[in-house]
Amino acid sequence: xxxxxxxARVKRGMAEMLKGGVIMDVVNAEQAKIAQDAGACAVMALExxxxxxxxxxxxxxxxxxxxxxxxxxxxxxxxxxxxxIGHFVEARILESLGVDYIDESEVLTPADYENHIxxxxxxxxxVCGATNLGEALRRINEGAAMIRSKGEAGTxxxxxxxxxxxxxxxxxxxxxxxxxxxLYVAAKELQAPFALVKExxxxxKLPVVLFTAGGIATPADAALMMQMGADGVFIGSGIxxxxxxxxxxxxxxxxxxxxxxxxxxxxxxxxLGDAMVGINVADLPAxxxxxxxxx
Amino acid sequence: MKxxxxxxxxxxxxxxxxxxxxxxxxxxxxxxxxxxxxxxxILPGGESTAIALLAQTFQIFQPIRDRIAxxxxxxxxxxxxxLLADRIIYGVQDQATFGGIDMTVRRNAFxxxxxxxxxxxxxxxxxxxxxxxxxxxxxxxxxxxxVLSEVDLGDGVRRPVAVRQGSLxxxxxxxxxxxxxxxxxxxxxxxxxxxxx
Numbered sequence: 001x002x003x004x005x006x007x008a009r010v011k012r013g014m015a016e017m018l019k020g021g022v023i024m025d026v027v028n029a030e031q032a033k034i035a036q037d038a039g040a041c042a043v044m045a046l047e048x049x050x051x052x053x054x055x056x057x058x059x060x061x062x063x064x065x066x067x068x069x070x071x072x073x074x075x076x077x078x079x080x081x082x083x084x085i086g087h088f089v090e091a092r093i094l095e096s097l098g099v100d101y102i103d104e105s106e107v108l109t110p111a112d113y114e115n116h117i118x119x120x121x122x123x124x125x126x127v128c129g130a131t132n133l134g135e136a137l138r139r140i141n142e143g144a145a146m147i148r149s150k151g152e153a154g155t156x157x158x159x160x161x162x163x164x165x166x167x168x169x170x171x172x173x174x175x176x177x178x179x180x181x182x183l184y185v186a187a188k189e190l191q192a193p194f195a196l197v198k199e200x201x202x203x204x205k206l207p208v209v210l211f212t213a214g215g216i217a218t219p220a221d222a223a224l225m226m227q228m229g230a231d232g233v234f235i236g237s238g239i240x241x242x243x244x245x246x247x248x249x250x251x252x253x254x255x256x257x258x259x260x261x262x263x264x265x266x267x268x269x270x271x272l273g274d275a276m277v278g279i280n281v282a283d284l285p286a287x288x289x290x291x292x293x294x295x
Numbered sequence: 296m297k298x299x300x301x302x303x304x305x306x307x308x309x310x311x312x313x314x315x316x317x318x319x320x321x322x323x324x325x326x327x328x329x330x331x332x333x334x335x336x337i338l339p340g341g342e343s344t345a346i347a348l349l350a351q352t353f354q355i356f357q358p359i360r361d362r363i364a365x366x367x368x369x370x371x372x373x374x375x376x377x378l379l380a381d382r383i384i385y386g387v388q389d390q391a392t393f394g395g396i397d398m399t400v401r402r403n404a405f406x407x408x409x410x411x412x413x414x415x416x417x418x419x420x421x422x423x424x425x426x427x428x429x430x431x432x433x434x435x436x437x438x439x440x441x442v443l444s445e446v447d448l449g450d451g452v453r454r455p456v457a458v459r460q461g462s463l464x465x466x467x468x469x470x471x472x473x474x475x476x477x478x479x480x481x482x483x484x485x486x487x488x489x490x491x492x
Binding site for chain 2: 003016036
C-alpha cells in the first residue's frame with residue numbers, strides 16, 4: 001500500500017481546514033457541545049482555563065485522560081489538548097489518546113527550559129506559540145505544523161496578541177523587502193534556519209497556518225486579529241468566563257467569518273452579557289507573564 | 296467562467312488559488328448576492344458543522360439548495376462532500392446538508408487526525424496523489440452516481456472517495472493542497488462546460 005500517515009502535508013493540511021474558524025477552550029463535555037453548537041471548528045480540552053490557572057497558581061500540567069476521552073466522545077469536531085513545553089511523554093500520551101492536535105503550550109508550566117519537543121517524531125501534529133518570527137521559525141524547524149501568536153493567556157487583554165501579530169507580520173514584510181544576499185544576516189539575527197527564512201522571504205508568509213491566541217474576549221477582538229492577518233483565532237477564557245458563553249461563542253464565530261463587515265460585527269456585539277472581567281497585562285508582574293515562557 | 300468558493304470557514308483560499316491557476320475567475324462567496332454572480336460553486340474543506348451553521352445564520356443555505364436544484368455545477372472536497380450528500384452518518388444531531396448527490400457519506404470515516412494519510416489512487420482512470428484529512432468516505436450510492444475513485448480498505452472492501460452525479464462532483468480528498476489541478480480542471484472542463492450555457 002502506498003498510504004503514509006503523519007506526513008508534513010497531512011499535519012499542516014489539518015490546520016488549513018481550521019482556517020477562518022474559532023478554536024475554543026473547554027473543560028468538560030457540556031462546554032464542548034456548546035462550542036460545537038456555536039460553530040467552533042475545534043475545541044481545546046483542558047482542566048482549567050488560563051484565567052483559572054493564573055488565579056490558582058501552582059504547576060499546570062496535561063489534563064486527565066478521562067476528561068479528554070469524555071470530550072472526544074461528546075463532539076464530532078477536532079479535539080486538541082495541551083502538553084507542557086518539552087514534555088514529550090505527555091505528548092506521547094496525548095497522541096495515544098487520539099487527540100487531533102497537540103498544543104505545546106506556555107500556558108502550562110514548562111517541563112524543559114532549554115528544549116522543546118522534537119515534533120517531527122510524532123504522527124499527531126503540533127501547534128506552538130510564538131511572539132515573533134524567529135520563535136515561530138524555530139518551532140517550525142522542530143516540526144510544528146501550525147503556529148499561534150501567544151498574546152497573554154487568561155487576561156482578556158488583547159494588547160499582547162496585537163503586539164505579537166504586528167511583530168510577526170512586520171518581520172515577514174521586512175524579509176520580503178530584502179535582497180537575497182541580505183537573508184544570511186537576517187537568519188542570524190532571527191536565530192532561525194536560513195532555508196526557512198528564505199522561504200518566508202519568497203512567499204511573504206509563514207509555511208504553516210498562523211492563528212492568534214491570548215486575550216481575545218469579544219467578537220471585535222476576534223475580527224481585529226483576523227484583520228491583522230490571522231488565519232483564525234483561539235479563544236480560551238474569553239468564552240466560558242463570560243456571562244453568557246453560548247451567545248458569546250456564536251458571536252465570535254460569526255465575527256471571525258465576517259471580520260471585515262462592521263455591520264455584522266455591530267449586530268453580533270449586541271446583548272452578549274458581561275465579558276470576562278480581565279486583567280491588564282501591564283498590571284501583571286513579569287514572572288506571571290506566560291508569553292515569556294518558550295524561546 | 297466565474298467560479299465561486301464558499302468562504303465561510305475552511306481552506307477556501309487554496310480553492311480560489313486553484314481556480315485562478317486554471318484560468319478562471321475565482322470569487323469568494325459569503326452572501327446570497329455574491330452567489331447570484333457566479334456560474335458554479337466550490338465547497339471547501341473545513342468543518343462541515345461550522346460551515347452549515349454559518350450558511351444558515353447568514354441566509355445562504357436555502358439559496359445554495361435552490362441553485363443546486365436548478366442545475367448549478369458544484370464541487371465539494373472533504374467537508375464539501377459531506378455538504379453535498381443526501382444522507383450522512385456520524386453527523387451531529389439534525390446536521391443539515393445542501394444535498395444533491397444521492398449517497399450516504401460517513402464523516403471522519405478513516406478515523407482521527409493521527410489516521411490522516413496520503414495515498415496513490417486513480418481519479419477517472421488517471422493516477423493521482425491524494426491527501427485525506429479526517430476524511431469521509433461514501434458508504435453507498437444511488438444508481439445515478441458515477442464513482443470516479445475508490446480506496447481499497449483490504450479484504451476486498453472498497454469505498455468510493457470521488458463521485459459525480461450530473462453537475463455535482465465530490466471528493467473525500469483535498470486536491471487543493473497538492474498543487475495538482477487535474478481534479479479542478481475535470482470540474483471546469485467536464486462538469487461545468489456541459490452544464491453552463
